Amino acid sequence: GNSVTQMEGPVTLSEEAFLTINCTYTATGYPSLFWYVQYPGEGLQLLLKATKADDKGSNKGFEATYRKETTSFHLEKGSVQVSDSAVYFCALLYGGATNKLIFGTGTLLAVQP
Amino acid sequence: DAGVTQSPTHLIKTRGQQVTLRCSPKSGHDTVSWYQQALGQGPQFIFQYYEEEERQRGNFPDRFSGHQFPNYSSELNVNALLLGDSALYLCASSLGVSNQPQHFGDGTRLSIL
Numbered sequence: 139g140n141s142v143t144q145m146e147g148p149v150t151l152s153e154e155a156f157l158t159i160n161c162t163y164t165a166t167g168y169p170s171l172f173w174y175v176q177y178p179g180e181g182l183q184l185l186l187k188a189t190k191a192d193d194k195g196s197n198k199g200f201e202a203t204y205r206k207e208t209t210s211f212h213l214e215k216g217s218v219q220v221s222d223s224a225v226y227f228c229a230l231l232y233g234g235a236t237n238k239l240i241f242g243t244g245t246l247l248a249v250q251p
Numbered sequence: 252d253a254g255v256t257q258s259p260t261h262l263i264k265t266r267g268q269q270v271t272l273r274c275s276p277k278s279g280h281d282t283v284s285w286y287q288q289a290l291g292q293g294p295q296f297i298f299q300y301y302e303e304e305e306r307q308r309g310n311f312p313d314r315f316s317g318h319q320f321p322n323y324s325s326e327l328n329v330n331a332l333l334l335g336d337s338a339l340y341l342c343a344s345s346l347g348v349s350n351q352p353q354h355f356g357d358g359t360r361l362s363i364l
Binding site for chain 1: 296341357
């Protein structure tokens with residue numbers, strides 16, 4: 139079946155360090171891919187998306203490229219800030235009859251000043 | 252532009268009771284999906300409503316039921332509560348049943364004693 143696998147956390151970085159959070163997926167066909175972020179005590183916020191192979195989603199300095207050949211959608215940021223500390227979820231979505239998000243287990247990012 | 256709103260924010264119930272959670276979708280959205288997020292886990296799909304009908308359902312028992320109203324708002328009902336139902340319940344809205352992003356509310360934290 140369809141699934142998403144994320145690297146386990148927590149990921150602890152110093153401010154201004156480079157961030158990579160790995161995400162791979164198993165799916166038939168061509169789903170859309172998303173990164174969501176969850177701050178403590180809040181719901182999920184859409185961070186970025188990509189709808190087809192080789193698309194690059196970007197927002198607030200974060201980027202992820204839809205790699206069909208490696209079934210991956212790794213999240214990157216060149217210089218993290220303390221305010222980026224949160225849980226990050228990778229997810230896939232098919233439209234149409236199976237219009238539901240399938241999430242990974244989430245990766246906790248802790249950025250230290 | 253109002254986002255997705257959920258009520259109540261917190262709820263405490265005892266085993267065997269029944270609970271109703273409410274969701275108003277983002278302005279312009281007509282599809283509502285419900286997810287259950289256990290502590291430390293990614294959200295799990297419960298069901299989705301579109302045109303006032305349940306379109307698809309995840310792997311949840313019949314104790315979980317829902318409704319969508321003509322104004323697109325939705326309710327999630329859970330009967331015969333179990334300790335394992337303690338979780339954050341998230342509502343997400345979207346436009347139609349395409350692969351467009353789903354936007355989440357801040358959730359209802361349900362605790363079962």
